Amino acid sequence: MNKSLLKRVVESISPDKRKFVKRQGEFAAKIDELLEQTGMTQRELAEKLGKQESYVSKILAGWSNPTLKTIVEFEVALGKDIIDFNNKGDILAKGAGSCSSVYAGG
Numbered sequence: 001m002n003k004s005l006l007k008r009v010v011e012s013i014s015p016d017k018r019k020f021v022k023r024q025g026e027f028a029a030k031i032d033e034l035l036e037q038t039g040m041t042q043r044e045l046a047e048k049l050g051k052q053e054s055y056v057s058k059i060l061a062g063w064s065n066p067t068l069k070t071i072v073e074f075e076v077a078l079g080k081d082i083i084d085f086n087n088k089g090d091i092l093a094k095g096a097g098s099c100s101s102v103y104a105g106g
Contacts, residue, residue, distance in 0.1 A: 027066075
């Protein structure tokens, strides 16, 4: 039986691109989760970042590729870590700990 065109296209995507898309989606979901936790709107986040609301919207939609600097700006604006370098499994913070303990000698 022939594979569908969609299956062939999906299988042709490189592993790094698949992982990138997955991480991009996880990042957007984490930002959305933190917005809910803090009660902040996209507009309020954009104002704290000094960016246009459309930029935050593009990131949440997965249409923008934020730099590490931008991710840190989001962390500061939201008051929560998004990336957890202490977690050996998944790089996205799951509410446990922060990498600040590394700098504090902890």
